[in-house]
Amino acid sequence: xxxxxxxxxxxxxxxxxxxxxxxxxxxxxxxxxxxxxxxxxxxxxxxxxxxxxxxxxxxxxxxxxxxxxxxxxxxxxxxxxxxxxxxxxxxxxxxxxxxxxxxxxxxxxxxxxxxxxxxxxxxxxxxxxxxxxxxxxxxxxxxxxxxxxxxxxxxxxxxxxxxxxxxxxxxxxxxxxxxxxxxxxxxxxxxxxxxxxxxxxxxxxxxxxxxxxxxxxxxxxxxxxxxxxxxxxxxxxxxxxxxxxxxxxxxxxxxxxxxxxxxxxxxxxxxxxxxxxxxxxxxxxxxxxxxxxxxxxxxxxxxxxxxxxxxxxxxxxxxxxxx
Numbered sequence: 001x002x003x004x005x006x007x008x009x010x011x012x013x014x015x016x017x018x019x020x021x022x023x024x025x026x027x028x029x030x031x032x033x034x035x036x037x038x039x040x041x042x043x044x045x046x047x048x049x050x051x052x053x054x055x056x057x058x059x060x061x062x063x064x065x066x067x068x069x070x071x072x073x074x075x076x077x078x079x080x081x082x083x084x085x086x087x088x089x090x091x092x093x094x095x096x097x098x099x100x101x102x103x104x105x106x107x108x109x110x111x112x113x114x115x116x117x118x119x120x121x122x123x124x125x126x127x128x129x130x131x132x133x134x135x136x137x138x139x140x141x142x143x144x145x146x147x148x149x150x151x152x153x154x155x156x157x158x159x160x161x162x163x164x165x166x167x168x169x170x171x172x173x174x175x176x177x178x179x180x181x182x183x184x185x186x187x188x189x190x191x192x193x194x195x196x197x198x199x200x201x202x203x204x205x206x207x208x209x210x211x212x213x214x215x216x217x218x219x220x221x222x223x224x225x226x227x228x229x230x231x232x233x234x235x236x237x238x239x240x241x242x243x244x245x246x247x248x249x250x251x252x253x254x255x256x257x258x259x260x261x262x263x264x265x266x267x268x269x270x271x272x273x274x275x276x277x278x279x280x281x282x283x284x285x286x287x288x289x290x291x292x293x294x295x296x297x298x299x300x301x302x303x304x305x306x307x308x309x310x311x312x313x314x315x316x317x318x319x320x321x322x323x
Contacts, residue, residue, distance in 0.1 A: 001138045001184065003043070004051055006103065011055045015042045016139060020180040031060045031067055038074035038081070041171065045140020046214045047109050047247055050080035054105045057088035058098035064089060077223055077264045077292050079215040083249045109142040112247050115306040117149030120210065120245050123302070123309070124150055126159045128207040131197060131235075133166045134225035135177035136212025136245065146245040147212040148181060155187050163189045164200050168225060170271045170289065194227050201238045209235045211295075213246040213303075220297030220314030221258030222246075226290055232299035241301040248305045253322055258294035266291050 005012040005025070012025040017040065026042065028034050034056040037043050043052045053071050060067055068085040075081055084105060091101040124130070136147030144152050151161055163182055168174035175191055182189040192200065200206055209231055215223040222244050235242040255261060268287025272279045281287075303310045303318070310317035 001181065003048055003139050004055070004106070004142065006055060006106070011052075011059060013037060013043055013052065014139070016044055016177060017042050019139075019176050028056070031056070031062065031070060034060065035070060035074050038071065044173070045136065045145075045212070046078040046080040046250055047113075047141040047146070048139070049075060049078050050084035050249070051102075051106050051109055051142060053081050054084045054088050054102040057085055057092075058102040064092050075264060076262045077214050079252045080247070080249055106142055109247070112306040113138075113141050113144040113146065113149055114153070116146050116245050116247070116304055117144045117153040119304045119306075119309050120150035120243065121154050121157070121159070123241070123243065123304075124154065124159070124161070124208060126154075127161070129162045129164065129200075129205045131164050131166070131200070131206045131209045131231065132178055133174060133194075133197075133209070133211050133228050133231050134168045135173040135181070136210075137178060137181040139177050139181060140212060145181075145212070146247065147210045148178065149245065150210065151182065151187055152185055155185055161187060162205070163187055164197075164205065165189055165191050166194045166197060166227065166231070167191060168227065169194055170274060172275055173225065176275075194230075197231050198234050201234055201240060206235075206238075206240055209240060209242045211242075211244055213244050213250050214292060215255065215261055216244070216246060216251045216303065216318075217255045217257050217261060218251070218253045218315065218318060219257045220300060220303065220318060221261070222295045222297070222300065222303070223258070223261045223263070223292045224295055226293050229293045229295040229299070232295045236299050242299060243302050243304060244295070244300055245304045248307050248321065251305070251318060251321070253318075258296065261292075261294055263293070264291040265289060
């Protein structure tokens with residue numbers, strides 16, 4: 001499944017806001033098109049956003065420094081966005097071909113996902129029950145994914161997993177995207193409401209929790225889709241391993257702890273109106289809609305990057321990775 005394709009000088013983006021009911025590719029042209037796609041989640045998932053932004057830096061004409069700042073403001077929590085635009089700006093200063101650089105970022109992500117998937121799969125067993133939250137598969141990256149990568153790679157190798165997928169309110173990434181990807185891959189998946197995670201854990205149906213990340217602080221605190229920290233607390237209570245799978249570029253060594261992570265707050269109407277035929281609350285009802293929360297490092301069993309598996313204590317393990 002390709003969510004981003006660059007063919008004959010044109011970038012094609014699979015519009016994730018239309019899934020699972022319609023598979024449609026759009027072709028952004030202007031800087032506003034790219035900003036809108038990032039802001040409205042036509043493209044989402046930290047690695048995919050970075051890849052998409054890299055192509056934007058290569059294809060959109062104008063002041064490249066201004067373009068970087070403009071794109072970075074679209075999703076402030078996802079560190080891969082600013083990482084990719086910074087790399088493209090550096091390539092521009094060095095006189096490199098920006099299309100070649102963007103393609104390199106895309107290809108490197110594919111290799112990164114394969115390595116993360118292999119490391120993650122080494123921690124699982126055939127027949128395991130797995131809980132996922134949000135979406136961290138090929139739709140969120142370039143291939144395999146991060147949080148879903150071990151499941152997709154495992155399927156290719158003959159593993160059989162029983163996956164329970166949180167719906168992930170209010171944007172329903174788990175329902176619309178994760179269950180969609182797993183069904184397409186032929187993996188046994190059961191969709192559950194977010195608040196059912198405790199029950200399936202208590203019933204012994206979950207052997208591990210796999211999630212992605214949008215930003216990892218230097219001490220191991222991790223920004224994930226809202227609700228992920230709740231799953232981590234439950235996993236800790238029931239003695240279930242909780243694994244965060246993310247590329248090395250997601251680690252922000254300038255961010256000391258989760259307290260320093262900027263949490264994106266989105267329009268409250270997403271809670272009341274998005275994906276519903278009619279609003280589910282009165283117009284005057286106030287909403288609080290943070291897109292992320294922070295999973296404290298002590299709740300995380302291991303962080304898995306393309307450079308290896310970092311187990312507790314996470315801060316010391318992450319420091320060893322720093323280059």
